[in-house]
Amino acid sequence: MRFQVDATRYSQGNPIDPGTYRLDIYLNNRWIGRQEMRFALPNALSRTALPCIDLTLLDYLGIKSDNVSEQTLRALQGEGICAPLTEIIGTGEAVYDGGQQRIDFNVPQASLKRRARGSVDPKYWDNGITAATLKYDYTGYHSASHGSAGETYHYLSLLGGFNWQEWRLRYRSSLNHSGDNGTRYQKIATYVERAIPPLNSKLTVGESTTDGQVFDSVSYRGVALTSDDRMYADSLRGYAPVVRGVAKSNARVTINQMGRTIYETTVPPGPFAIDDLYPTGQGGDLYVTITEADGTESSFTVSYATIAELLRPGMTRYTLMAGQFRDNSMHDKPAIALGTLRHGFSNIITGYSGLTAAEGYYAAAMGLAFNTPVGALATDITQAHTRLPGKGAEQGQSIRLTYAKTVPQTNTNLTLASYHYSTRGYYSPAEAMRARDYLKYGNNAGAFYDDSAVLDDGTANYSYLRGMQHRRNRAQITITQGLPEGYGSFYASANTQNYWGTQKRDTDFQLGYNNQYKSVSYNISANRMRNTSSGNWDNQITLSFSVPLSSASSSPRLSTSYTQKRHTHSLQTGLSGSAGENNQYNYGAYVSSERADNSGRNNTLSLNATWLSPYATVGGSYTKSSDYDQYGASLSGGIVAYHDGVVLSPELGETIAVVEARNAAGARVTNYTGVHLNGSGRAVVPYLNPYRMNEVEIDPKGLSTDTELKSTSQNTAPTAGSVALMVFETTSGYSVLLDGKQTNGKPLPFGAALEEEDGNAVGYVAQGGQALIRVTHHKGQLRATWGEGPGESCRFRYQLPQTAAPEKGDYRRLEVICK
Structure with missing residues (x-):
């Protein structure tokens, strides 16, 4: 028997009720952000709501408004237009996926503003939530030679943090203890940092180190403003040349490197420039092919070799720092300032320079880097002037030459060839500061020097400085x-x-x-x-x-x-591997035998194991040899505290996320090994890429059927050091496999809608009158509707069995008569 089911609700695709939804937004299958979108019925006869488009959303998507009529633009400036995309911009479509809580906008490239590949607009970066973090690493071991009491050693490293809006406070310290030296606590660094998006830079206040790009890295206490390469799109980071050419028609441009296609696009007639190639290691010449509309081809080669000094044409990087030189072994804390600038002038040339000024010291550097057919080459010279107490002023130069080349034809990669030459009077900033400190304070300056550094008359003998030998070549x-x-x-x-x-x-x-x-x-x-x-x-x-x-x-x-x-030879044999559903257990067992010419043979057995538990990483080791025994333990992990509680994690990186999914305890975060939601439905995703799209996905497999995830995947683009909060909405209730019949014994009609007394929809009837539903209450009344006419609906009361929640993957079963 056939039932007269009203299917008009589905005649325009999957029905969407009017309202506001928080969705992941994709453009041409690329995630660009997550925000609330309003859906409304386009007219009184429509059964399906459509997304409402306004000028803000067009800008968010990067859609050109050049071809939009003035009348449409005025409507877009208000509440927007709730209509198909083709009626607004003349092309494209918007597809809503309720299961994934996402909307896909498919728009031809010609209708889009040009953006660098891999970019996320800074106004959509996520600064995260206010949170405190603590990363800890503990190691302890006991070692004893045969016949001795031995020694026990403990080491604890701590990295604490506090996030508030754009600001990141970090405190790094360590604690170590041994029987001979007692307990020692050391503060390593304290600093505050924040991103400056308009400048693609970061501001650091406190104790840190410079990047070492032009001058050797300097440890300082002060303030620094530096370019942050992570803020640039992947296609703008590192070095890659701009590929320029001319197309005679609508042509296809293909770029190959070492036999692999790394880029392909279409270009209109006329000159073109491709400036968003991803950097590829040490480079390798690019083979460019232009295929015209009539099938004719032309090709040319672009030289591509790279080293750290090279930048893309038009790109600039800089460092500005002022503060005190930081070295715990020194008596003084001299003032120091440093500035560097690098700029890519063309595919071939990058220029860079820098200045350093400190008490009794200044240095200037200048250099050029070249991308040539025979490889990448950089050369620079640094002139330094140092005033040494008791020795007067010394001047000198340091010359540096760096070369790199990849030869695809022979599969040769000359990754780095570097040469430095320094005259006798040249000192790097760190060498100069330490030398001045020693010559001023002698043996009281610190542990860098030994007794021979002082002459019989008590004056400093600089030629005996230990640990500061004056490098020449x-x-x-x-x-x-x-x-x-x-x-x-x-x-x-x-x-x-x-x-x-x-x-x-x-x-x-x-x-x-x-x-x-x-x-x-x-x-x-x-x-x-x-x-x-x-x-x-x-x-x-x-x-x-x-x-x-x-x-x-x-x-x-x-x-x-x-x-x-x-005088020594040894043989070692070992077995190592991992176990567990997520490879959370790692182990190793090794046997070695070492023979020395003057001390005989020493046999050693070593065992180690680690467990990546839900809350910490736990490890242990044991070694037994002919001469000694040793055993140790390790414990590491992280703690995140925020407004809704405290979450423990076995690992903790710089940029992280807290995942919340109520009543979804035990669910696995699929793209991060060993991460599961704890008993309160929370977990820490320990590593995210800052300023990039990061997808976090929850696997619902194994969840109780009483809990349903409204979406299983979300994306976030966090700023560096942030704690992103990702809330996955869930629906909880009593899962029921319903077998429904009418009073005449016939199954409930296929497609009939089921709803509770308050109008809450709980599911639809499938074949044979069966329905998989989730109800809010343990008992109540449901209504089945399969049309708007008389006799096209019925009601029934239900009461679920007084049993515990069903096993994972199973459902309660209920047979009813609908009257």
Whole structure:
């Protein structure tokens, strides 16, 4: 038997009731923000509400208003127009998704204002909520040689924070304790920071360090205003050249790099410029192809090599700092000011300069960076003038040369080749401040110096400053070379430096080869490194293998390595892996044997494990060797306190979010490993990218059927250091699988609407008179409606069984007769 069901409500798509909804807004499948939107019926005959568009929303979406009529513009300036998008701007569509609580605007590129890829308008950045945070890391261990009492050591690192509107207060400190040295508390840094969006900069007041772009990094106590590269769109960060060309028609432009297509777009006839390429590591020349409307092609190559000094054409970065030089080992706290400026003049040239002024010291730097067909090159010179107590004034220069190049044809990546030369009278800002402090106060200046730094008459002997050797030359190079498929790759790096007034030279290097045969990975490497115990340099050769024990992605791995160095060789074998539904358990077990020429063999067993619990990260370790025993423990995590409570987290980054979903305890945040909502329906998302779109998604799988998430995904674009609050609305009630019949024994009609006595809709009837509904009360009355005529509705009373909430994934069942 067929029922006469009134389906006109669905004739215009999924019905939307008039009202205001807080929605995620997408433009051409790209999230741009979250805000409230009003929906209204376009006319009295319509059954479906449409989004109301006004000028503010058009600006929010970046839609051009050039082709909008004056009459439409006047209407848009008021409450807006509630009509299809095509009637307003002549093109596009708006699609509402009630399940995801989002609305998609699909608009042709020609109707949009040009924006850099990956950008989020600063007026939609989220400063977060007022909150206090604490990140802690504790390590403790006990070590004892056989026959001795041993020693216990404890270390606790703390990073506290308080957020209020745009301001971020941070306090970093540490506490360590040992049996020999007692307890020591150290304040490391305290500062306040906030973003300055109009300048794409950040303001820092307190104790911090400079970025080290033009001068070596300086630790200071004062105030600094610096460019914040994170505020720029991904396509404007780092360096990438502007690609310019001319199209004869509506053409397609494709840009390839090392055989991969990295950009594709369409351009109108005439000159074009593509200035929003994403930076790609060390670069690699760009191969540009223009495909005209008739299919003809033309191509050209744009040189692309990059180093840290290069900026995109027209981009500027700066640093301004004033305060005191900060070094806890020094007696004085000299005043210091620093300024740097970098600007990209073209695809080829970036210029940079800087000034530093302090008590008894000033320095000026100037340099140029080039993007050339043979690689990226930067060269600069710094002139420094230092007044040293008792020694007079000294002047000197430092010259620096940096080079980088990627050669796709040979798969060679010369990531960095750098050379520094300093004359005898040159001092960096930190070297100058420490030297002046020592020469003024002698041994009372701090722990940087030893007794030989003072002559017999008690005066300072600068030539014996320990830890401040006057560097003369430094050179370093790093190269990676890929081999044909199946033959692996090798890498090499080397660093060497010498000093004025001594024949001493420090040289270290690394050489290595990596490859994989089926599932077996192997590596051979050679290193030269300093032995911190003896102070000697050791050459070390290591051969290692690693193989999974099964094909499963979480399979444990068995690893073996053999190492040989001066007078010593060792063999280590270990097993490591992870376990748990979210890989929250990590473990490792290692056995090693070391033989030294003068002390025999030493065998060692090492065990370690960590647990990423819902509230903290807990770890433990145990080592037993022929000479000693050691065991340790670690505990780390974070605490977030805000107006609605306190939430614990196993991890805590700089920029975070607090997720709230009432009655959704146990639900998993899918894109963050190990994050689950606690018993109160809250969790901390420990890492977010500042000034970027971040999607946070909750997996409803496993939730009680008595709770429904109105949306499972939200997006936020937080400012750096903020605590974003993301509230997921939920619907709670009694879930029921209803089997409804009419008084004549026939099932309730398909599509019939079910609502409670107060008009609250609870669901619709499916096939066979069944309906999956969620009611507010344990007992009451429901009405079924399948039309507006007589006999096209009925009512029934219900009372749910007096049982506990159903198991996850199950429902209460109820059979009713609708009268």
